[in-house]
Amino acid sequence: xxxxxxxxxxxxxxxxxxxxxxxxxxxxxxxxxxxxxxxxxxxxxxxxxxxxxxxxxxxxxxxxxxxxxxxxxxxxxxxxxxxxxxxxxxxxxxxxxxxxxxxxxxxxxxxxxxxxxxxxxxxxxxxxxxxxxxxxxxxxxxxxxxxxxxxxxxxxxxxxxxxxxxxxxxxxxxxxxxxxxxxxxxxxxxxxxxxxxxxxxxxxxxxxxxxxxxxxxxxxxxxxxxxxxxxxxxxxxxxxxxxxxxxxxxxxxxxxxxxxxxxxxxxxxxxxxxxxxxxxxxxxxxxxxxxx
Numbered sequence: 001x002x003x004x005x006x007x008x009x010x011x012x013x014x015x016x017x018x019x020x021x022x023x024x025x026x027x028x029x030x031x032x033x034x035x036x037x038x039x040x041x042x043x044x045x046x047x048x049x050x051x052x053x054x055x056x057x058x059x060x061x062x063x064x065x066x067x068x069x070x071x072x073x074x075x076x077x078x079x080x081x082x083x084x085x086x087x088x089x090x091x092x093x094x095x096x097x098x099x100x101x102x103x104x105x106x107x108x109x110x111x112x113x114x115x116x117x118x119x120x121x122x123x124x125x126x127x128x129x130x131x132x133x134x135x136x137x138x139x140x141x142x143x144x145x146x147x148x149x150x151x152x153x154x155x156x157x158x159x160x161x162x163x164x165x166x167x168x169x170x171x172x173x174x175x176x177x178x179x180x181x182x183x184x185x186x187x188x189x190x191x192x193x194x195x196x197x198x199x200x201x202x203x204x205x206x207x208x209x210x211x212x213x214x215x216x217x218x219x220x221x222x223x224x225x226x227x228x229x230x231x232x233x234x235x236x237x238x239x240x241x242x243x244x245x246x247x248x249x250x251x252x253x254x255x256x257x258x259x260x261x262x263x264x265x266x267x268x269x270x271x272x273x274x275x276x277x278x279x280x281x282x283x284x285x286x287x288x289x290x291x292x
Contacts, residue, residue: 001027001028001029001030002027002028002030003025003026003027003028004023004025004026004027005024005025006023006024006025007021007022007023007026008021008022008023009021009022009067011064011065011066011067012067014058014062018054018056018064019052019054020053020054020055020064020065020067021051021052021053021054022051022052023048023049023050023051023052024049024050024051025047025048025049025050026046026047026048026049027046027047027049028043028045028046029043029044029045029046030042030043030044031043031044041084042084043084043085043086044086044087045086045087045088045089046085046087046088046089047088047089047090047091048088048089048090048091048093049091049092050091050092050093051090051093051094052093052094052095052096053093053094053095053096054096054098055095055096055097055098056097056098057097057098057099057100057101058100058101059100059101061101084119084120085119085120086116086117086118086119087114087115087116087117088114088115088116089113089114089115090111090112090113090114091112092110092111092112093108093111093112093113094107094108094109094110094111095107095108095111096108102139102140103138103140103141104138104139104140105136105137105138106136106137106138106139107134107135107136108132108134108135108150109132109133109134109135110131110132110133110134111130111131111132111133112130112131112132113128113129113130113131114128114129114130115127115128116128117158122159122160122161123157123158123159123160123161124158125155125156125157125158125168126154126155126156126158127154127155127156128152128153128154128156129152129153130150130151130152130153130154131150131151132149132150132151133149134147134148134149135147135148135149135150136148145174146213147213147217148174148175148211148213149173149174149175150172150173150174151172151173152170152171152172152173153170153171154167154170155167155168155169155170156168156170162186163186163187164184164185164186164187165184165185165186166183166184167181167182167183167184167185167196168182169182170182172198174210174211175210175211175216176206176207176210176216176220177200177202177207177208177210177211177231178200178201178202178207179198179199179200179231180198180199180200180201181196181197181198181199182196182197183195183196183197183235183236184196188238191238191239191240191243192238192239192240193237193238193239194235194236194237194239194245195234195235195236195237196234196235196236197232197233197234198231198232198233198234198235199230199231199232199233200229200230200231200232202229203228203229203230204225204228204229205225205226205227205228205229205253205256205257205258205270206223206225206258207229208229208231208251208253209223209225209258219260222260222261222262223258223259223260223261224258224259224260224261225256225257225258226255226256226257226258227253227254227255227256227257227258227270228253228254228255228256229251229252229253229254229256230250230251230252231249231250231251231252232249232250233247233248233249233250234247234248235247237281238281242282243281243282244278244280244281244282244285245278245281246278246279246280246281247276247277247278248275248276248277248278249274249275249276249277250274250275250276251272251273251274252272252273252274253270253271253272253273254271255269255270255271256269256270256271256272257269257270258270272290273290273291274288274289274290274291275288275289275290276288276289277289
């Protein structure tokens with residue numbers, strides 16, 4: 001095992017005051033037998049402890065991740081050294097992104113992530129488990145997540161030759177709302193394309209109440225709720241700079257009711273029929289249809 005402690009990566013001016021990466025410790029478990037016998041670097045696992053990735057873009061559009069000068073073309077035909085990786089792990093990570101010009105901020109804290117697969121192959125299945133203790137998201141001045149808990153289990157069939165990634169039996173949990181989704185992501189005609197469908201296997205109205213921060217952070221376990229809910233949707237098409245994929249999101253709530261245990265105050269007869277659609281490629285094309 002090889003370990004390095006207290007690593008730091010600082011960008012070039014004018015963003016040198018914004019440290020790009022800090023890592024508490026990085027460890028590699030290397031198979032030396034395969035290295036000497038097969039001229040191949042075989043890494044059983046890589047563990048990164050307490051990494052902090054801070055992406056910052058200033059009002060002039062300069063990003064602190066733009067740290068490398070363009071490299072001259074090199075001849076790699078003489079290199080025959082192979083490389084293998086079986087798994088990797090991130091422990092207690094933090095990722096943040098700030099775009100001052102667009103009033104956008106994303107911050108993920110308490111990130112734990114594990115991935116495994118035959119990374120030396122051109123086709124393989126990538127299996128990952130991710131948990132995030134606190135997620136905050138604000139895009140274009142609008143807040144979407146406030147200290148939300150996230151968890152995801154992904155199984156992705158990777159085809160590097162076709163640049164195609166098939167999603168299989170995947171799940172995402174936002175606080176108490178669980179979503180299952182399937183589909184694919186690929187590079188087509190030089191642009192990222194995707195087609196993903198999702199739905200909620202749970203029908204308990206209380207799950208969707210967990211998306212309201214003031215309820216989820218204050219005695220959520222003491223909250224009694226009745227009623228049914230359903231969430232489903234699809235995201236598909238091209239995406240990129242200034243281009244949104246088309247999407248449809250549907251949320252239904254029937255006969256909802258909730259109140260805190262031991263208190264007389266209670267909200268009854270909650271009904272919601274929400275449809276959010278974007279058939280175009282810009283935020284101006286989004287249509288919100290709310291019926292209650």
